[in-house]
Amino acid sequence: MRILAFIVVCLTGAFLLYGTSEFPDWGDPNAPASLHVAGYYIEKTYEETAVIFTAGIGCFLLLRDFRGKKEHYYHHIPTGVILHIKDEKKSLTVGKEFGYMDKEWVPPDLINKNICRILIPFIQINALYVLAHGDYSPGGGFQGGVIFGSSLILLSISYDLKTLVKRVKERLLGIFAALGVLIYAGTGALCLIIGGNFLDYGKLAPLLPGHSDHIRAYGMLVVEIGVGIAVMAVMTIIYINIVSEGRHDEGL
Amino acid sequence: MHWPIDIIVLTFVIFCAIAALSVQDLLGTAILFGAYSFLMCLLWTIMGAVDVAFTEASVGAGVSTVFFVAAIFRTSRRTKD
Numbered sequence: 305m306r307i308l309a310f311i312v313v314c315l316t317g318a319f320l321l322y323g324t325s326e327f328p329d330w331g332d333p334n335a336p337a338s339l340h341v342a343g344y345y346i347e348k349t350y351e352e353t354a355v356i357f358t359a360g361i362g363c364f365l366l367l368r369d370f371r372g373k374k375e376h377y378y379h380h381i382p383t384g385v386i387l388h389i390k391d392e393k394k395s396l397t398v399g400k401e402f403g404y405m406d407k408e409w410v411p412p413d414l415i416n417k418n419i420c421r422i423l424i425p426f427i428q429i430n431a432l433y434v435l436a437h438g439d440y441s442p443g444g445g446f447q448g449g450v451i452f453g454s455s456l457i458l459l460s461i462s463y464d465l466k467t468l469v470k471r472v473k474e475r476l477l478g479i480f481a482a483l484g485v486l487i488y489a490g491t492g493a494l495c496l497i498i499g500g501n502f503l504d505y506g507k508l509a510p511l512l513p514g515h516s517d518h519i520r521a522y523g524m525l526v527v528e529i530g531v532g533i534a535v536m537a538v539m540t541i542i543y544i545n546i547v548s549e550g551r552h553d554e555g556l
Numbered sequence: 557m558h559w560p561i562d563i564i565v566l567t568f569v570i571f572c573a574i575a576a577l578s579v580q581d582l583l584g585t586a587i588l589f590g591a592y593s594f595l596m597c598l599l600w601t602i603m604g605a606v607d608v609a610f611t612e613a614s615v616g617a618g619v620s621t622v623f624f625v626a627a628i629f630r631t632s633r634r635t636k637d
Contacts, residue, residue: 434610442606450614457622539619547626555629 352446353531357485360538364478369550377405404466406554412463420462427455435532439521445528449484449535456540465548465555474544474552477537484534491527503527562602569595582633586624593617 328335376389378396381403389395396402435448460468492503500507505523509516547555572595576588593616600609 442610444607447610447614450611450619454614454618454622457619461622543619543622543626546623547629549630555626 353485353488353534356446356535356538357481360481360541363542363545367545367550368552371551378402379405406464416462420458424455424459427458428452431455431532431536435528436525438528439524445531446535448528449532450539452532452536453539453543456536457543460543460547460555465544466553468540469544469552472540474541477541477544480537481534481541484530484532484537487530487533488527491523491530495523562599565595565598565602569599580635582628582635583625585635586621586628589624590617590621593620 332338375392376395378387378389378398379385379402380387381401386405387396387402398404431448431451433448434443434451435445438444438448456468456472459471491505495504495507496502498507498511503523505520505527506516508523509519512519512522514522544552544555549555569592572588572592576585576592579585579588593612597609597612597617600606600612
């Protein structure tokens with residue numbers, strides 16, 4: 305059966321390769337890709353923001369688990385003794401004496417931890433650079449947001465999930481995801497109210513001082529910032545929910 | 557001599573894809589997918605689609621590999637077939 309499947313796959317590949325010989329030249333302006341697909345992506349690509357937001361909400365609704373864990377682990381910092389508390393109502397205050405301990409998690413490596421601590425600010429500045437220069441060079445809101453989100457994920461991997469959850473609250477991430485979509489959709493709707501098309505930034509010119517081309521560039525930048533904020537928050541939400549099975553307490 | 561670098565990268569892409577399908581360890585598969593995405597990113601750059609390459613590098617090689625590893629961390633590392 306496997307050999308049969310392999311033969312079928314090889315035949316299909318051969319047919320596809322045979323078919324490519326009739327394709328138009330690469331970069332041909334009259335090719336269907338340049339005539340139809342490119343225009344579609346220029347006009348409709350901002351729907352990806354709605355897709356991303358829906359992905360974050362869906363991941364939250366499917367995975368989030370508000371029941372607390374039944375067992376808690378702590379370690380006593382001066383002696384290194386590990387305490388296992390089975391009563392779910394009791395808990396120890398975490399401070400200088402007791403620290404959190406996870407069942408599946410191992411303490412972070414010194415080298416990993418320090419290298420990530422040095423790298424994370426640079427990754428975040430790179431993300432902001434990509435976001436700010438997205439309107440006239442490769443990059444943009446989506447890529448900048450993904451890089452910023454992965455810097456937060458790197459924080460969680462190099463330390464532990466509790467460090468990330470303590471610094472970036474779940475509520476804050478939810479607000480950021482909604483705020484990004486609001487900035488993006490609000491800019492588009494403002495253009496619509498003034499009398500242009502959706503995201504027709506040139507129509508904003510009477511509201512603001514400056515040349516209309518500058519206003520167009522600023523409108524693009526504002527939309528990119530909105531997309532970036534939404535993507536950053538959603539990537540972090542998805543990661544936290546997957547890695548902690550929705551409990552937001554312990555994980556990678 | 558002019559090296560056909562796109563052919564070389566494409567060969568590596570196909571090797572990565574076949575290896576990712578045949579490896580039994582799912583963590584290895586996730587890492588091979590990361591390598592696959594990075595090589596695809598190189599391929600997009602060779603073709604001149606820098607914006608697509610940028611997205612592939614950040615989403616494909618970066619975040620989705622981490623999502624795969626996180627999912628494997630919470631499920632099982634061995635595949636049944």
